Amino acid sequence: MxxxxxxxxxxxxxxxxxxxxxxxxxxxxxxxxxxxxxxxxxxxxxxxxxxxxxxxxxxxxxxxxxxxxxxxxxxxxxxxxxxxSLSPQSLANWELHIEGKINLLRATFNGIGQIFFVTEAIPGLLLFIAVIWASREMGSTTGRRIAMDLLQGWWRDV
Incomplete structure (x- = not known):
């Protein structure tokens, strides 16, 4: 059960x-x-x-x-x-454009929301609050992972 x-x-x-x-x-x-x-x-x-x-x-x-x-x-x-949206694409001429400024709010909470197929920052923030509410330990672990992901993204841009 x-x-x-x-x-x-x-x-x-x-x-x-x-x-x-x-x-x-x-x-x-x-x-x-x-x-x-x-x-x-x-x-x-x-x-x-x-x-x-x-x-x-x-x-x-x-x-x-x-x-x-x-x-x-x-x-x-x-x-x-x-x-x-799932049709095969030709990757021969594909280019990745990663220039621009990083939106800190979106970068912080977008990853949490994507787990639940939500692509906006505010629902991601609400999910993060729900994780903290359910378990402070899991909330702190999630917060540390978010910080590590942001540092990794920043480090790649340096």
Missing amino acids: YIFSKGLMSYNSVLSGLVLQTFLTGPTAWFVALVGAAITAVITATLMYFLGNFDFPILTLPFILFAWFVLLSSYKLDSIKLSD
């Missing part, structure tokens, strides 16, 4: 549903996302059962395996269609 009360069974399912709904298109996208979330829950339970004996954490492995399986199977299955 512990894994259900902590949300461990639903996290991978939510991620699978989000990614499939985001990157699939067509009339079957919602159906594939819902069925995919259910299948991911079964994969999560199976991996927890088999890998739990070895004290091996599965983390987001079920989500990654199933999402890649569905996204790659779309090339062979006509009923699953990829979104145009």
Whole structure:
């Protein structure tokens, strides 16, 4: 019962549903996302059962395996269609432009928000406050990681 009360069974399912709904298109996208979330829950339970004996954490492995399986199977299955945002791109002429000033607020909290598919700084700040509220230890660890990430980004620009 512990894994259900902590949300461990639903996290991978939510991620699978989000990614499939985001990157699939067509009339079957919602159906594939819902069925995919259910299948991911079964994969999560199976991996927890088999890998739990070895004290091996599965983390987001079920989500990654199933999402890649569905996204790659779309090339062979006509009923699953990829979104145009996932069309292959030519990297031969691609250039990375990283000039400009760093927005400290956005750089600080954008990474936290991206974990939950949120790309703005204010929701990231709210998530950081929620982490601190839930556990001061995890909040301080998250704060240290943010500081290390900012220093790493600054060091690369020097």
